[in-house]
Amino acid sequence: MTITVPKPLAEEMYRRMQLIRRFEEWVVKLVESNEIAGVTHESVGQEAVAVGVCLALRDDDVITSTHRGHGHIIAKGGNVAHMLAELLGREGGYNKGRGGSMHIADMALGIFGANGIVTAGCPMACGTAYAFKRRGQDRVAASFFGDGGVNHGLFHEALNLAAIWALPVVFVCENNGYAITTPIASVTKVELYTRAAAYGMPGEAVDGMDVQAVYEATRRAVERARAGAGPSLIECRTYRFVGHYTAERFMKLDYRSDEEIVAWRKRDAIPAWSKRLGEAGLWRADDQRRCDAAVERELDQAVAIARQSPWPSADTALDHVYARTYPGLPAQGFE
Amino acid sequence: MTITVPKPLAEEMYRRMQLIRRFEEWVVKLVESNEIAGVTHESVGQEAVAVGVCLALRDDDVITSTHRGHGHIIAKGGNVAHMLAELLGREGGYNKGRGGSMHIADMALGIFGANGIVTAGCPMACGTAYAFKRRGQDRVAASFFGDGGVNHGLFHEALNLAAIWALPVVFVCENNGYAITTPIASVTKVELYTRAAAYGMPGEAVDGMDVQAVYEATRRAVERARAGAGPSLIECRTYRFVGHYTAERFMKLDYRSDEEIVAWRKRDAIPAWSKRLGEAGLWRADDQRRCDAAVERELDQAVAIARQSPWPSADTALDHVYARTYPGLPAQGFE
Amino acid sequence: MSRQLRYLQAMNEAYHQEMERDSAMIILGEDIRGNLRGETRGLLAKFGPERVLDTPISEAAFVGFGTGAAMAGLRPIVQFQIASLVYLAFDQLVNNAAKMRLMMGGQATVPVTYTVMASGARNGLAGQHADNPYPYFLHAGIKTVCAASAYDAKGLLISAIREDDPVAFFAPAACLALRGEVPEEAYAIPFGVGEIKRPGSDVTVVAVGHLVPEAIQVADSFATEGISVQVWDPRSLLPLDKDGLCAAAARTGRVVIYDDTNRTCGFAAEVAALLAERVFGALKAPIKRITRADAPIAFSAPLEKAALPGPERLGAAIRVVCG
Amino acid sequence: MSRQLRYLQAMNEAYHQEMERDSAMIILGEDIRGNLRGETRGLLAKFGPERVLDTPISEAAFVGFGTGAAMAGLRPIVQFQIASLVYLAFDQLVNNAAKMRLMMGGQATVPVTYTVMASGARNGLAGQHADNPYPYFLHAGIKTVCAASAYDAKGLLISAIREDDPVAFFAPAACLALRGEVPEEAYAIPFGVGEIKRPGSDVTVVAVGHLVPEAIQVADSFATEGISVQVWDPRSLLPLDKDGLCAAAARTGRVVIYDDTNRTCGFAAEVAALLAERVFGALKAPIKRITRADAPIAFSAPLEKAALPGPERLGAAIRVVCG
Ligand SMILES: Cc1ncc(C[n+]2csc(CCOP(=O)(O)OP(=O)(O)O)c2C)c(N)n1
Ligand SMILES: Cc1ncc(C[n+]2csc(CCOP(=O)(O)OP(=O)(O)O)c2C)c(N)n1
Ligand SMILES: [Mg+2]
């Protein structure tokens, strides 16, 4: 369990994981205080996947994300104040309050959107990768989706497209064991990564609680993609420590045993990585504390900024539907 | 290349293949004389697949078919007069003239319909197989689709469903090398049958020009399915000797070379099977001729019957849309 | 006699009573066993895993599965966890299940009920989860009902289940928590029969789903102004009770259609077109539509509200046609 | 000056000219290279395999691919070989491509053109291949055009391609063999501007696609009866030229809508509703819709004909509103 990445990167891995964790905890608070409306899916427990993947990408690479996207966006460098403003529905949010949790995007950072439809981002990542390839750029698109996604027709069609056209895409399956309440083993008979073979692309499974393992696997896939050798599938085995969405805690569901949750929580990637940093002599006792404190400050400030951001004005409700409008388009709901 | 099936079955294989071939030739004539409207997809060259599969099924088993369905329907025992009446759009057709070439069905014979949408029959076969299973019947559903179908999302979703619920389905891929003008190798990087592994089901490729090989492979898959051991995928390697549809001969397309067509025509399953029957001492010189003549008579009569069948009356155009209608439903296009 | 149930409980009771009555019935969809909202409570325990199926995330395939199972003699309920998932199965719905019987010349019978859960907007669901896709079903000729109350939910769901054709049952998000009187015994509300939910003589409001209770409130509020507002609920959108609709509209001569689907080619368009054709002579004012704007629903509350039909706009429209 | 081209040749010329103009353009779909009908002739040879892509049979994925490519700066044309294939990509069309820009607060620009080939019925296409699915696009808010002539095909296709939003271009099966005058140079027909295809003063026929030439014939035939029939073609269905439509309708006070989509919630319903709202006072007769029946198209010729709108029915409707 040695650390193979340089110290600054190792520290950044910790920082981003911690930022995600605490961000999600803020989200839960803001949902419970009714400041965030709608449905949010927290990625608590899965931070190592988001961070391991995104830190293996360049800034000009692209990701497509999912309904459980906060972690991916932070890991790709997303601004937490803009994210929180979005979650609060404010004009200063990433999407000017139009998108909310399931649609956060930052095109400038290569974040081509969270998406509320399972695997909907997969074919879009293919198209984006094709644009890179056609322009002779060595950029890569990484596409996140859950274990629930691997049974969807779009997964199949997208992986096949990427394979036949040797597109620079890295397909990242976050296998957290469940699609809402449905255990993956009840809906799939094979190890997920083995499906790569059906498209003639490499596939591998990796410990999703080990940020460095995720990072290394992604690096290999990214290098392959940049070199023009085509797509890969990486299955990251992880777990969500919390419910499918914030509301779940009040729903008394029993699809997971307490023992299972406890066992996975013991493998929490964040303290594990801090411990390894310490054991490798890269971190001293208070390095983590300093880093954690900075994360807290960043989030406190972000929440404050977000809360101060103005509400969108109702008379702009029909803006941004089209790049070009025409008289009477979009139609109002009344005359 | 010995013959392992009993003589009556071997003869019936020949007879059904020949019936399909000559049926399709009649269809082309009737299209060219403008007696058949619309678009018909002939299965000339692929007869061994339809017959090998369907003769391995029981009468109470079910098939779902494709846009190229005439062969499957004849192989499953379909009545050629009712088929031709359907193609001529007559009330005496299988579907009372409502369906035409791409929708012929005979629920009583377990023919759950040709279908104009690629792979659309696959999930329906799953549902049918589930009904059998739930009722404790040992019946099986076989689902035909082309090489073009294996890249469709529905293929993926249906095979996965069948696998996880161990449904008695045999998925039959008729790999004739092309989806219209698109060579399978340009859109798929792997051998098609290997995709079975992605669902945890057995897959195998078989020579689709050898009716007995198709029959044997199907038998194995059917026995598995009847025994409750779940679905299988069989890839039958075959070729269509003619265009994608009747109209193609006037379209000057050049996606296949003449040499390729000639090479495959040399492997024509029908004379090959007759020859094997002779070599095995099962057939004497004029056995084939007798059989062929019977086929001709059957078709001549069928065409005559079909031509005499009455046209549907225009005032029944909105019948059969619903099992139960209501005032004003379905709505006319005028008031 | 006056037992009160929530909408979801009414659905749950319909599921239980019908599945008990007919062993050919099965129910399938995502997280049916997990029972997130309550409408599938107890089904697994009572009917077992063979009749209560959790599917993979494969909407197209499980709809096709339902079609095949129905053709082979079962009576499936196919549940969509959220309304916009119907798009993923659209071909299997509109180009297969809905057409199978005609294409086969009457050979196939396809008794499937699609329950479309939580349709329409609800506080922060944003662009992809706020659609109300019933106009697509209507255009495709699929029988469709939308229940506005717990009572209607049970009765319309039972009718849907007993129908021998594909039927879509829409359960609007904004209705799921409603409570109301629901008889214990199984009862069926006939298709093609609308209901005057509130009588009135000056103007008819045609309202659907969660907009029915809203429309009744608005109607009540007009009593003080001396404007008598009738609220008519079609209940089944296809078949539509055209005679009942025309009678209701002709009685008042003034009509406002209050519907939470996109405006263009939406349900309100059909109602307006029908009336412009059939009761033209009885109309005293232009037919008004108060609908959703033709736009994806934005996340932020003020934007969301601005794009949806609302009681203020309904009120304004009533004033215009009566003024 | 009066060069005649077929409809498919006009499309082909638009493809060539626009792809030449803008190297960001690509075209993809099934059998594009094989060029079954003629509209993609010569593209592979001129623009090479990187810009002219044959896809696997994966409609949902290749639509999503188009969305992603567009967001990343390309300008894809995504061609549907037959109209009903749009159903297989319906989620990617209506719940993704169409909503992306709003959901992202304006960050994404999605310049994709969907060419929907051979829509509508044509002699024996039967249940699954005869749909005319543009009302689904209209309801979803996707910009949509339908060209009735070779001239309009080139001009509307070029406008569609230059638009920075998703646009569906419908090429009706019954139009593909039409010939007409088509200028050589590239030209754009603006969206949202309808056209009076035949002037007249007694009744307005609103006709779409292949029904435009049919309507003109019917109109001509009424000249002898002394009934003056105006034929108005919206050309772009969304944006719809509402002012032009209302002006045309108000001028005659009598309207028949002649549209080959299912009746319920179809395009004719929208037009009728719009007129019942906006020009109610100017109407002299009920608004008539002559549409397809709400039924899958049966294969057999007499049944097919009975379910489709036809010139006899249009003529009868004209007589009723003028009588
Ligand atoms: C195509 C589709 N089907 C169903 C849903 C409803 N839904 C939202 S999240 C979810 C579970 C997704 O599971 P998984 O892909 O494993 O991701 P996870 O939630 O575990 O991160 C479902 C079924 C959806 N959003 N999209
Ligand atoms: C889902 C779908 N996409 C496209 C089409 C148009 N189409 C009809 S047949 C065909 C080719 C099918 O190829 P294959 O599955 O190999 O069958 P084959 O024609 O070779 O028998 C296509 C693309 C269709 N009918 N359905
Ligand atoms: Mg999961």
Ligand SMILES: [Mg+2]
């Ligand atoms: Mg093929």
